[in-house]
Amino acid sequence: xxxxxxxxxxxxxxxxxxxxxxxxxxxxxxxxxxxxxxxxxxxxxxxxxxxxxxxxxxxxxxxxxxxxxxxxxxxxxxxxxxxxxxxxxxxxxxxxxxxxxxxxxxxxxxxxxxxxxxxxxxxxxxxxxxxxxxxxxxxxxxxxxxxxxxxxxxxxxxxxxxxxxxxxxxxxxxxxxxxxxxxxxxxxxxxxxxxxxxxxxxxxxxxxxxxxxxxxxxxxxxxxxxxxxxxxxxxxxxxxxxxxxxxxxxxxxxxxxxxxxxxxxxxxxxxxxxxxxxxxxxxxxxxxxxxxxxxxxxxxxxxxxxxxxxxxxxxxxxxxxxxxxxxxxxxxxxxxxxxxxxxxxxxxxxxxxxxxxxxxxxxxxxxxxxxxxxxxxx
Numbered sequence: 035x036x037x038x039x040x041x042x043x044x045x046x047x048x049x050x051x052x053x054x055x056x057x058x059x060x061x062x063x064x065x066x067x068x069x070x071x072x073x074x075x076x077x078x079x080x081x082x083x084x085x086x087x088x089x090x091x092x093x094x095x096x097x098x099x100x101x102x103x104x105x106x107x108x109x110x111x112x113x114x115x116x117x118x119x120x121x122x123x124x125x126x127x128x129x130x131x132x133x134x135x136x137x138x139x140x141x142x143x144x145x146x147x148x149x150x151x152x153x154x155x156x157x158x159x160x161x162x163x164x165x166x167x168x169x170x171x172x173x174x175x176x177x178x179x180x181x182x183x184x185x186x187x188x189x190x191x192x193x194x195x196x197x198x199x200x201x202x203x204x205x206x207x208x209x210x211x212x213x214x215x216x217x218x219x220x221x222x223x224x225x226x227x228x229x230x231x232x233x234x235x236x237x238x239x240x241x242x243x244x245x246x247x248x249x250x251x252x253x254x255x256x257x258x259x260x261x262x263x264x265x266x267x268x269x270x271x272x273x274x275x276x277x278x279x280x281x282x283x284x285x286x287x288x289x290x291x292x293x294x295x296x297x298x299x300x301x302x303x304x305x306x307x308x309x310x311x312x313x314x315x316x317x318x319x320x321x322x323x324x325x326x327x328x329x330x331x332x333x334x335x336x337x338x339x340x341x342x343x344x345x346x347x348x349x350x351x352x353x354x355x356x357x358x359x360x361x362x363x364x365x366x367x368x369x370x371x372x373x374x375x376x377x378x379x380x381x382x383x384x385x386x387x388x389x390x391x392x393x394x395x396x397x398x399x400x401x402x403x404x405x406x407x408x409x410x411x412x
């Protein structure tokens with residue numbers, strides 16, 4: 035009998051951009067692949083790969099009790115229809131809702147990947163603190179089912195969950211991010227005419243984009259030659275989103291070149307000088323993995339997720355989050371000292387190749403799935 039696996043995502047883009055190779059590898063292992071996610075432009079990519087896609091009406095913004103209950107019932111209906119042997123979810127709502135649904139389907143083994151804690155975990159306002167407390171209670175209740183395994187992308191998040199007693203340590207595992215296909219980043223291209231700083235990711239304030247632009251303003255005021263390329267789209271569903279007007283004003287600055295979303299950054303990274311992600315908190319950033327694979331040094335923040343990948347003065351530079359002056363100084367150093375930038379970039383490339391090859395990461399997920407099948411057979 036063919037084993038069925040249901041993968042749940044908060045967007046079709048996340049599925050197609052971050053986990054497509056895992057889906058393909060799972061299919062090659064003989065699993066019948068189903069995907070539950072909101073409909074998007076990338077839905078056609080998933081269908082073309084031979085996956086069965088189920089539309090899930092899931093909102094990433096806020097918590098509307100009625101809407102969330104409807105989403106929960108819809109996901110339960112999908113699980114009841116498919117009767118998957120394996121349920122794999124990514125990001126906050128799919129993880130929590132998937133855990134709740136799987137509590138009532140005892141033959142489904144749930145693997146739930148925490149890709150980040152969300153803006154509520156780092157916010158200071160009383161309302162956000164209350165929301166973070168509520169999210170923790172939802173995690174604790176939903177994860178009480180013994181057949182679920184929680185996968186973390188860094189050990190800081192894992193320790194936080196066990197510290198709050200949201201899950202027993204024995205039911206957790208760390209698999210760092212998605213990994214990268216090292217072979218794709220062997221392209222040698224001539225550099226851009228000006229030293230280029232590149233950012234790629236969601237266009238939200240929690241990624242440190244305000245600080246990045248302010249730091250680059252200081253560089254421009256000193257007539258330091260550089261260019262800032264920003265790849266990504268506005269994420270209006272995130273609590274820390276930019277308004278269209280705010281973002282248009284930033285993109286009009288002479289040193290900023292806003293490129294929009296681009297799925298394949300291989301050639302862009304091969305020509306850049308510095309990768310910059312001054313985020314407030316991450317799970318395990320794919321952008322920094324890809325930058326390292328391309329031989330770029332990273333300027334990032336000393337926060338969970340980023341500091342799991344970047345070691346200060348080894349494969350990049352780490353600065354405090356929300357510190358414009360420190361970010362400016364780090365960028366200036368690498369723009370001025372090409373030998374240091376080259377050394378850190380070489381270390382980054384070797385580090386990613388050694389520890390984060392995509393095939394290793396995918397193999398860890400496939401081993402989880404096969405171990406479950408073996409345990410049930412026993």
